[in-house]
Amino acid sequence: MSNSTTKENTTQTRPFAVFNTVSRSIEPLKTALPGKVSLYCCGPTVYDYQHIGNFKTFIFEDVLVRSLRFAGFEVNHVMNITDVGHLVGDGDDGEDKMLVAVKREKKKSAEIAEYYTKIFFEDWDKLNLSRPSIVCKATEHIQQMIALIQRIEQNGFTYVAGGNVYFDTSKSANYGHLARLNLEKLKAGARVELDANKRNPSDFVLWFTKSKFENQELQWESPWGRGYPGWHIECSAMSMQYLGEHFDIHCGGIDHIPVHHTNEIAQSEAALQKSWVPLWMHSEFIMVNAEKMSKSKGKFLILDDVIERGLDPLVYRFLCLNSHYRSQLNFTWDILENAGKAFDKLKSAVLSFKASFGSSAPALLPEESLDDTAAALSHRFMSAVCDDLNMPLAISVLWETVNSKDLDSAHKLTLLYRMDQVLGLKMEDWAEVSLEIPPEIDVLLNQRAQARKDRQWARSDELRAELQQLGYTVTDDASGQKVRRS
Numbered sequence: 001m002s003n004s005t006t007k008e009n010t011t012q013t014r015p016f017a018v019f020n021t022v023s024r025s026i027e028p029l030k031t032a033l034p035g036k037v038s039l040y041c042c043g044p045t046v047y048d049y050q051h052i053g054n055f056k057t058f059i060f061e062d063v064l065v066r067s068l069r070f071a072g073f074e075v076n077h078v079m080n081i082t083d084v085g086h087l088v089g090d091g092d093d094g095e096d097k098m099l100v101a102v103k104r105e106k107k108k109s110a111e112i113a114e115y116y117t118k119i120f121f122e123d124w125d126k127l128n129l130s131r132p133s134i135v136c137k138a139t140e141h142i143q144q145m146i147a148l149i150q151r152i153e154q155n156g157f158t159y160v161a162g163g164n165v166y167f168d169t170s171k172s173a174n175y176g177h178l179a180r181l182n183l184e185k186l187k188a189g190a191r192v193e194l195d196a197n198k199r200n201p202s203d204f205v206l207w208f209t210k211s212k213f214e215n216q217e218l219q220w221e222s223p224w225g226r227g228y229p230g231w232h233i234e235c236s237a238m239s240m241q242y243l244g245e246h247f248d249i250h251c252g253g254i255d256h257i258p259v260h261h262t263n264e265i266a267q268s269e270a271a272l273q274k275s276w277v278p279l280w281m282h283s284e285f286i287m288v289n290a291e292k293m294s295k296s297k298g299k300f301l302i303l304d305d306v307i308e309r310g311l312d313p314l315v316y317r318f319l320c321l322n323s324h325y326r327s328q329l330n331f332t333w334d335i336l337e338n339a340g341k342a343f344d345k346l347k348s349a350v351l352s353f354k355a356s357f358g359s360s361a362p363a364l365l366p367e368e369s370l371d372d373t374a375a376a377l378s379h380r381f382m383s384a385v386c387d388d389l390n391m392p393l394a395i396s397v398l399w400e401t402v403n404s405k406d407l408d409s410a411h412k413l414t415l416l417y418r419m420d421q422v423l424g425l426k427m428e429d430w431a432e433v434s435l436e437i438p439p440e441i442d443v444l445l446n447q448r449a450q451a452r453k454d455r456q457w458a459r460s461d462e463l464r465a466e467l468q469q470l471g472y473t474v475t476d477d478a479s480g481q482k483v484r485r486s
């Protein structure tokens with residue numbers, strides 16, 4: 001469904017194409033207001049640590065925001081914090097995830113939300129993600145959710161059963177379009193025992209008044225009785241609150257397509273009585289052993305695991321940048337270590353370009369004074385980014401720039417710093433850190449350097465392993481051994 005107020009972008013912004021889950025195709029970006037993008041991204045459920053899989057999605061969203069800004073758009077980025085209503089099962093079954101954590105940690109849900117939100121933003125900053133323009137908490141927007149449910153009710157899309165307010169998906173003309181759901185199949189395969197109150201298996205709860213759990217602490221007064229909201233309504237209510245009833249892009253991970261985003265669309269269009277968001281973008285999963293990394297399955301890695309392994313959190317960001325956001329990424333420590341090696345190589349190259357300016361600041365060049373080789377590389381980088389965030393191609397242009405025989409350090413740094421506006425690797429901050437090497441480590445390093453000179457590779461590997469055990473990671477490049485604390 002297209003928005004009648006949509007206009008082509010003006011010339012200040014570059015042409016930008018994106019894959020729209022609605023049409024399953026790459027489309028030119030059109031925004032309601034020329035040069036401006038209003039963007040809503042589903043945020044974390046703060047009942048546990050966010051795993052690195054979650055952060056793959058947040059990295060994709062950050063790269064989208066940075067790329068849009070790079071292409072000249074002004075971006076208004078809103079993200080929610082889910083601190084109520086997200087049940088363990090997507091089909092309104094299971095406990096509220098926050099209450100699972102209340103039992104697990106024997107704390108108040110507000111304390112749990114505060115703790116995991118704090119850690120979430122610490123990790124967010126370590127990954128150099130840009131802070132959204134607005135971050136909004138579900139528990140602070142209950143009145144907006146109630147008002148939206150009332151609007152949906154007035155338009156005849158709800159029923160009350162067993163004390164809960166349900167959305168009647170059979171009233172929604174286009175229900176399931178985003179996910180290409182087959183409603184007949186859904187009906188045939190429905191597990192009726194899950195919720196006997198539902199008239200259709202795809203119906204969902206807008207407001208729970210019959211808490212399934214005793215002493216449920218998350219409750220508010222409402223026209224339907226004391227209770228709490230369903231999960232989906234929060235994103236419709238908060239996005240409309242901060243971005244208006246229509247906005248340009250809605251993002252999330254692909255797990256949200258069949259239920260959460262499908263239901264957000266159904267209820268929002270039922271309230272508005274017209275089409276809602278024209279462009280939906282979704283990122284693919286991080287997988288571990290061919291399974292989605294997920295909190296509920298209990299097998300997940302967090303950013304601290306990466307740090308404990310002696311790797312810079314930005315190495316994880318770099319790993320994600322090397323694959324397309326619409327491709328699955330099979331996580332292994334090996335691929336992360338390899339990304340770490342490539343990251344170190346990039347860092348050494350950038351540091352050597354910086355070193356060529358001695359202690360003075362690098363002389364960066366204005367865009368119009370780039371020579372032809374540099375201008376072509378810059379153009380190719382920009383084109384890759386603006387073509388549905390083709391970051392693997394963009395990164396290959398980055399390496400061409402690094403390795404070019406035709407560019408001097410000033411051209412290289414100028415291009416790399418520009419590229420880093422999208423990549424977010426903090427290249428401008430990179431600096432040689434002088435590491436205090438204790439004498440016994442220095443002895444081992446010298447022995448290893450000698451072993452390499454004598455082409456005694458097995459001995460050199462042995463010494464590297466010994467140094468690793470003592471907390472020093474050694475890598476080699478053309479200029480010799482590089483050592484860092486692991």
Ligand code: AMP
Binds near residue numbers: 252294
């Ligand atoms: P949650 O905290 O579960 O609400 O998820 C936060 C974000 O992470 C959502 O956009 C999810 O779609 C996304 N997500 C969840 N699991 C993964 C995964 N394994 N890989 C990538 N994104 C994920």
Ligand code: ZN
Binds near residue numbers: 041043260
């Ligand atoms: Zn959401």
